[in-house]
Amino acid sequence: MATPPPDRRPIVVSGPSGVGKGTLYGLLFERHPDTFCLSVSHTTRDPRPGEEHGVHYHYVTTEDFEDLIAKDGFVEHAKYGRNRYGTSKMTIEEQTQKGKVVLLDIEMEGVKQIKNSGISARYIFVSPPSIETLEKRLRGRGTETEQSIQERLAQAQKELEFSKTPGVHDIIIVNDDLEESYKKFEEFVYKPQE
Numbered sequence: 001m002a003t004p005p006p007d008r009r010p011i012v013v014s015g016p017s018g019v020g021k022g023t024l025y026g027l028l029f030e031r032h033p034d035t036f037c038l039s040v041s042h043t044t045r046d047p048r049p050g051e052e053h054g055v056h057y058h059y060v061t062t063e064d065f066e067d068l069i070a071k072d073g074f075v076e077h078a079k080y081g082r083n084r085y086g087t088s089k090m091t092i093e094e095q096t097q098k099g100k101v102v103l104l105d106i107e108m109e110g111v112k113q114i115k116n117s118g119i120s121a122r123y124i125f126v127s128p129p130s131i132e133t134l135e136k137r138l139r140g141r142g143t144e145t146e147q148s149i150q151e152r153l154a155q156a157q158k159e160l161e162f163s164k165t166p167g168v169h170d171i172i173i174v175n176d177d178l179e180e181s182y183k184k185f186e187e188f189v190y191k192p193q194e
């Protein structure tokens with residue numbers, strides 16, 4: 001049985017790469033099926049084999065993407081390399097109307113943009129117990145090259161600095177013991193709106 005949280009606002013989850021964001025909301029999705037969904041981003045990059053339009057991304061042309069920016073259709077958007085990525089207001093609205101609480105997995109610059117977009121959201125920052133632990137997790141995941149690990153650790157320092165800005169996040173969860181962190185995550189998600 002789906003148990004919807006009383007507060008239906010979208011939830012923005014941010015924190016350094018490798019800190020465990022995906023692990024935490026993965027548990028939430030598993031333990032509360034049909035209740036939450038991850039926002040599907042728009043991208044101008046080509047689909048990779050096995051990826052599906054509307055599931056992994058909304059694949060659009062650069063022209064369509066720019067058109068949507070001009071219409072103020074994104075809550076946040078960014079360029080990585082030659083490709084553009086963004087979260088559209090329409091996607092969030094559609095998913096919310098289907099009865100789901102939308103989670104957005106967003107990096108720091110995106111968080112700043114969402115804050116300025118005027119949408120009403122809740123903000124969770126997931127922090128590592130230490131940079132050393134973060135490095136261990138990134139290495140343990142086995143998905144990164146040495147260069148990518150170094151880049152992510154440098155970026156992590158900036159994210160951790162930003163997370164100290166008062167009033168940006170509603171809760172900061174230090175992801176040390178996974179079950180304990182999950183409990184805090186779930187409790188926050190199910191907290192009634194103040």
Ligand SMILES: Nc1ncnc2c1ncn2[C@@H]1O[C@H](COP(=O)(O)OP(=O)(O)OP(=O)(O)O)[C@@H](O)[C@H]1O
Pocket residue numbers: 015016017018019020021022023024137138140141175176177178179181
């Ligand atoms: N509390 C924890 N204790 C130990 N290991 C953890 C904990 N949380 C997550 N991990 C492990 O850390 C690694 C990184 O986790 P995960 O992929 O969820 O991070 P992420 O924040 O979603 O990263 P990205 O932003 O790069 O997608 C994974 O191997 C995961 O199993």
